[in-house]
Amino acid sequence: MSYYISPAKNLNELSSFLERINKENTSHIGYCGEKKKEISNTLSTDFSDIAIEKSFVVAYDKDNIVGALGFDIDVESRSAEVWGPFVKNGQSFFRIANDLWQVLETTIPFILEEYLFYVNEKNTFARKFIENNNGVENGYHLILRADKNSLTDGQDIHIKTYDSTFHKSFSALHSLAFPNTYYSSDQILSRMSEDNRLLIIHYNYEIKGYVYVEANPLHGEGTIEYIAVSPVFRGQGIATKLMKAALHHLFSYEGMAEIKLSVEANNNAAIALYTASGFQVKHKLIAYKKVK
Numbered sequence: 065m066s067y068y069i070s071p072a073k074n075l076n077e078l079s080s081f082l083e084r085i086n087k088e089n090t091s092h093i094g095y096c097g098e099k100k101k102e103i104s105n106t107l108s109t110d111f112s113d114i115a116i117e118k119s120f121v122v123a124y125d126k127d128n129i130v131g132a133l134g135f136d137i138d139v140e141s142r143s144a145e146v147w148g149p150f151v152k153n154g155q156s157f158f159r160i161a162n163d164l165w166q167v168l169e170t171t172i173p174f175i176l177e178e179y180l181f182y183v184n185e186k187n188t189f190a191r192k193f194i195e196n197n198n199g200v201e202n203g204y205h206l207i208l209r210a211d212k213n214s215l216t217d218g219q220d221i222h223i224k225t226y227d228s229t230f231h232k233s234f235s236a237l238h239s240l241a242f243p244n245t246y247y248s249s250d251q252i253l254s255r256m257s258e259d260n261r262l263l264i265i266h267y268n269y270e271i272k273g274y275v276y277v278e279a280n281p282l283h284g285e286g287t288i289e290y291i292a293v294s295p296v297f298r299g300q301g302i303a304t305k306l307m308k309a310a311l312h313h314l315f316s317y318e319g320m321a322e323i324k325l326s327v328e329a330n331n332n333a334a335i336a337l338y339t340a341s342g343f344q345v346k347h348k349l350i351a352y353k354k355v356k
Contacts, residue, residue, distance in 0.1 A: 065156055067125045069167045071117040072132075078122060079104035081129040085150050093190065094182030094207065094326075094349045095136065095145045105283055113139040114172070120147075121168045123160050130155070133164035135172065135179075143178040149193060157189045158196075165197075181352035191350065199352040204329035207347040211322045212315045214342025215308070223309040226253075226262040226274070233271040234264070241292035252276050252290070263309050265302050272297040275306040279314055286314035286323050307341035 072078040083100040085091045097103045112119035114137055123131030134147035149161035169176075181199060183190050226234065235249040247255070256262055259279040265272045273293035279286045288310050293302045314320050325343060327334045 065125060065130070067123045067130055067160065069121050069123050069131075069163055072120055072122045073124075075104060075107050075116070077129065078120070078132060079107060081132060081152075082147075082150065085152065089184050089186040089347065090188070091150060091154075091190070092184035092187055092347060093147055093150070094184070094205070094347065096147045099284075101283060102285065112137045112144075118171050118173065119144075119168075121164055121171065123151075123164055131160040131164055133161070133168055135168060135176070137172070137176070139174075141178070142174070142176050143180060144176050145180045145182070149190060151189070154189055158193060161189075161193050175356065177356050179354040181354070183350050183352065185348045185350055191352075194352045194354065197354060199354040201350060202353040203351040205349045205351060206327050206329050206335065206345050207349060208325045208327060208335075208338050208343035209322050209346040210311055210341070210343045212320075215311060215315060222265050223263050223305065224266065226256070226264050229269060230264060230266060230271050233266070233269060234262075234274060237271055237274065237292055237294055238290070242290060245290075247276075247289070261310075261313050263306060263313070265305065267297070270294070272300075273302040273306055275310045277310045277313055279317055279320070281317045281319060284317075284319040284321060286317070286320055288314075288323070288325065303337050304340050307337060311342065 079100045082096055082103050083098065086093060086096045086098050097106065107116060112135065119137055120132070120134035122129055129152070131149065131151040133149045135144035136147060137144045149164055151157045151160045181194050183194065238249040238252070252262060259281065260277070262274060262276045264274045271294065275291040276289045277286065278289055291303060291306055311323060314323055324346065325338060327338065329348070
């Protein structure tokens with residue numbers, strides 16, 4: 065097969081290709097979405113610290129896409145989350161994957177120090193490619209999903225929406241549960257809105273547990289950002305009630321089809337909580353790291 069490699073000619077066309085190929089376990093990459101709208105939005109607005117023309121390359125057979133590879137680059141750390149290699153139907157996989165990699169590495173205007181991969185365990189071609197290029201296994205993860213059919217119970221009457229009465233209790237629990245995290249308690253409170261909810265279960269003025277969720281109805285996306293239960297109140301089923309409340313909120317939006325979570329495969333406590341709340345295993349992924 066003859067082909068040539070260039071930057072993507074059309075992001076809409078590339079998004080369609082990635083949607084089709086990433087739905088299959090045998091070619092699935094965890095960093096890449098599975099819906100065209102989600103993929104297109106990421107590529108257009110939130111992919112890499114450098115221009116898409118220098119961080120994504122595509123293999124074309126005439127005008128048809130047969131392969132693709134992207135580096136979602138963090139300039140400060142000189143690292144990249146790797147989208148791919150994707151090769152259509154596995155045909156000439158290693159030849160196309162190697163060519164894509166060599167072209168993309170020479171296109172980037174500096175040297176990357178670290179490459180991170182997130183690969184479905186059934187994606188044997190990509191796993192072999194990574195291992196052949198000195199990538200090392202760095203952990204196992206599960207992608208769990210829940211849909212509206214998971215909601216079998218009504219809203220728990222003990223779930224309340226946060227108000228300022230609980231500021232001190234919430235701040236203390238969040239700092240205890242997540243001492244080095246991306247959102248502080250004050251940042252969470254500043255992000256609250258009709259879509260972004262902080263839900264709590266409390267006893268008098270003390271929070272027993274909380275869950276913070278964010279919804280993006282425009283793109284049909286929802287995330288459960290944080291969930292925590294005070295050590296004093298564990299073993300009472302509070303986390304399960306909070307998870308179900310979070311799902312009720314997210315699935316109240318008409319366009320919200322499913323919610324996905326990533327969890328380490330050996331985190332049995334978290335997996336038990338999520339499955340009790342209606343989540344099921346969708347993908348088993350292997351993390352790899354390649355260091356220069």
